[in-house]
Amino acid sequence: MPLIARRMSHLGTENAFKLGDDIQQCVDRGMDVIRFNLGAPDFRSAPHLNRVATEALDAGRSGYCDPAGILPFRQAIADHVGRTRGVDVTPERVVVTPGAKPPIGYTLQTYVDEGDEVIYPSPGFPIYESWVRFVGAVPVPLPLSADRNFAFTADDLAALVTERTKLIILCSPSNPTGGVLSRDELAGIAELVRDRCRPDARVYSDEIYEQILFDGLEHESIVSHPGMSGRTVLASGHSKGFAMTGWRLGWAVLPTEEEAAIFKRININIMSCVPPFLQEAGAAAYEDPASAVEVRTMVAAFERRRDWIVPALNEIPGVRCRTPKGAFYVFPDVSGVCERLGVFKACEKIHKSARDRTTPAGMLQMFLLYRYGVASMDRASFGRIGAEGQHFLRLSIANGMDDIRRGVGRIEAAAEDTRGFAEFVRSDDGRALFG
Numbered sequence: 001m002p003l004i005a006r007r008m009s010h011l012g013t014e015n016a017f018k019l020g021d022d023i024q025q026c027v028d029r030g031m032d033v034i035r036f037n038l039g040a041p042d043f044r045s046a047p048h049l050n051r052v053a054t055e056a057l058d059a060g061r062s063g064y065c066d067p068a069g070i071l072p073f074r075q076a077i078a079d080h081v082g083r084t085r086g087v088d089v090t091p092e093r094v095v096v097t098p099g100a101k102p103p104i105g106y107t108l109q110t111y112v113d114e115g116d117e118v119i120y121p122s123p124g125f126p127i128y129e130s131w132v133r134f135v136g137a138v139p140v141p142l143p144l145s146a147d148r149n150f151a152f153t154a155d156d157l158a159a160l161v162t163e164r165t166k167l168i169i170l171c172s173p174s175n176p177t178g179g180v181l182s183r184d185e186l187a188g189i190a191e192l193v194r195d196r197c198r199p200d201a202r203v204y205s206d207e208i209y210e211q212i213l214f215d216g217l218e219h220e221s222i223v224s225h226p227g228m229s230g231r232t233v234l235a236s237g238h239s240k241g242f243a244m245t246g247w248r249l250g251w252a253v254l255p256t257e258e259e260a261a262i263f264k265r266i267n268i269n270i271m272s273c274v275p276p277f278l279q280e281a282g283a284a285a286y287e288d289p290a291s292a293v294e295v296r297t298m299v300a301a302f303e304r305r306r307d308w309i310v311p312a313l314n315e316i317p318g319v320r321c322r323t324p325k326g327a328f329y330v331f332p333d334v335s336g337v338c339e340r341l342g343v344f345k346a347c348e349k350i351h352k353s354a355r356d357r358t359t360p361a362g363m364l365q366m367f368l369l370y371r372y373g374v375a376s377m378d379r380a381s382f383g384r385i386g387a388e389g390q391h392f393l394r395l396s397i398a399n400g401m402d403d404i405r406r407g408v409g410r411i412e413a414a415a416e417d418t419r420g421f422a423e424f425v426r427s428d429d430g431r432a433l434f435g
């Protein structure tokens, strides 16, 4: 009988958190590390929202509350969804969760049995693939390619839909690509789901970056299309748009009250409730007009940084970077740099067990971190299945302009440092990582 239950071997991880140990090692050596790896805004939560939470605490609202979420917050979420997506939602269909990550696992546990097929974007948020495997479902990655600006159409999806498709995961704006699905693209996907999927199949629409859109784009959601509100689990929250990652405020709107009751039951089984004083601030985020000003300021900063970094990266020989339309990441193709530095050859030479754990982009990622103090995320961190032959890094622009400039300068220097890369692979660091 094994100590650890067998199912745990299927649970994946989010490397953005795992990389923390490597970064710490570099910091302990006195390196100054630029953290392009982080998926967290470099802005603080707004003072008017902090005040709501502390006042609620001072007033003693610090006990357990409704496991589905306090009614005023669920009502505020329902109103927000009604206003922004044009659909009627009752608070009984809303469940508050500690962040927008839990509804991913809740959805997989609620709807998906072993052997069911789940379609999810790749590259995509790694937690999708992690949960698909954990519940024993069949992973069906939907490949997003840079040549098509990381967009896909209903036809691409149609090629993957079968009788066994139980769940289709969408994420727009997307982490890590910054791609955004248009109203027309969503209309096509909605039509496909209505026509080709079983009525008990569900869409999971991850809209955590809903506020972070560039070039004047407005957020579009699949739930706005006919029949889709009754088939979609819509999830979002406060981490990104309101710069509240540590508050752990997220939510899901379920197709029916019965399905919402299951999410509530999972909350009861795992964490009872999200702290009520945080939820009061969560409601204020939607209701206080001061929030919109904060969001606009932050998104404008992300857009300015995007407009600087994309051309700057494209000037580095061997880097090709598309212009993201939303979220706060750039996702450059670094194959040319891997070629120049000899990363592909070095990757072929490392032991097979190490090769199974890394990729050429992963080796470049570690070289950038350990030798140039630039933390980034490699392509394989966003879904391993089908990632072969793709050589990308994700850089977060949730960093001040000075750090972004310094970071790109370091990447430029690293991209020419063939000798440095060879030395790195042979060094103690290289052996510890790839030996």
Ligand code: PLP
Pocket (backbone or CB within 6 Å): 039, 098, 099, 100, 101, 102, 125, 171, 174, 175, 206, 208, 237, 238, 239, 240, 245, 248, 249, 250
């Ligand atoms: N979904 C996507 C696409 C994300 O990028 C993230 C965070 O990085 C989450 C969900 C989780 O958000 P939260 O921090 O609110 O749990």
